[in-house]
Amino acid sequence: MLKLIYEKSVKGRKGYFLREDSYKEISLKDCIPEYALSRTKKELPEVSEVGVVRHFTALSKLNYGLDDGFYPLGSCTMKYNPKLNEHLALLDNFIYAHPCVDEDFVQGSLQVMYELNQYLSEITGMDQFTLSPAAGAHGELTGVLIMRKYFMDRGELRHKMLIPDSAHGTNPASAAMAGFNVVEVKSNERGGIDLAELRKLMDEDTAGLMLTNPNTVGLFDENIEEIAKVVHSKGGLLYYDGANLNALLGIARPGDAGFDIAHLNLHKTFSTPHGGGGPGAGPVGVKKHLIQYLPTPIVSYNGGKYFFEDVGEKSIGRLRAFFGNFSVLLKAYMWILSMGDEGLKETAETSIINANYVMSKLKKFYKPVYDRFCMHECVLTGREYKEYGVKTLDIAKRLMDYGFHPPTIYFPHFEPYAKETIMIEPTESESKENIDLFIDAMIKIAEEIKTNAEIVKQAPHTTPVSRPDEVLAVRNPTLIFKEINEDR
């Protein structure tokens, strides 16, 4: 039975041992200021050192991560990231560089930020980046605040922000946080923006359009030039959600397609492992006419020295303390350098080939939402299996019994196209053999549903927790474990 560490607590047991003649006891009051002292005694577990080590080792073995196997979580780009970059990001000179230290002592770190800015600009076709935002959503907020400032500066009052029905939920949330009213744009039957609808909605009260391309159903919107024209014809700005840049590296650039602002998710495309909440980085790039509104400061170079430069009075201000999640920036910088131009392009091409391979092998068993060439991810559905009483959730759970992390399900969920969705993103870092194993498992599950639906409906059978009550698990996360062998 796997117990909580609190349940393993034995009164008086200690995790350390010090010889009594090697120290003298002092009162906590002598080393911590009065105001910071806790007034209540904390209930902390009392366990031995080996007890702690074994407890967390056992827990870590229950985890499933990229280092365990295939992790095709659509929209997240859960790919293998070279360990070399982790190693270099841990070098002493980087991790001990204090953000308050004089610029002269951290010229190398500033050079990394300056050059990363140039690389990202080159990759996306934008003119200048801020590296401050800590995530994609934080980048979106930065972007829409820049839009707001831009229109205020021009003396225009614009209230609306257009967002496609297929968009990631952070898009409308960010727009709303910046004070815009979100207006939904419908998708057409090919999965792209409905141009007629866009022409109707885009007016002089609209700040612009937030677009993901390839979008969240893994499709490239081939009308992008026309979309840009419509938005710009009414004086609006076009925002690029770059979470899917993995599919475009070295192939196409949002800056060339008419986007004015773009955020990237370095923790998706650029060599930072993620999941579990960070750290991430969501740099935001803008075209020339918006540079003056970027958050302050940015790193500049005068030919001899790298330094922080104030963006000026039109800046949206400071986004956060200090300058961004530096270790994430560093890993992106190293990854770009080690890949080179050709390597980046190959990343995108391979991720597209892998997704299309999965789709073409599985589409007989799981109907695609849109049966057309996809980009780096494909969206299938489990609709046909409802008649056996099986939901897409059950299929995802059953995959765990076959040793795979389930793909993203029920996203995007806009009507009428996307019901019972299964969104698969194999990424470029999986071998054909691994992808084939996954495809085999998906086909086996499809067969099981027809012959023995119960085994799918009750899956997973091999995990310590089978099916938590999902509402209860969110509201009151007390887990009840099945008997399992702690030494396994």
Ligand SMILES: *Cc1c(COP(=O)(O)O)cnc(C)c1O
């Ligand atoms: C992941 C994602 C985001 C949000 O990025 P975070 O780094 O998780 O805040 C926004 N849009 C799309 C399309 C995404 O996939």
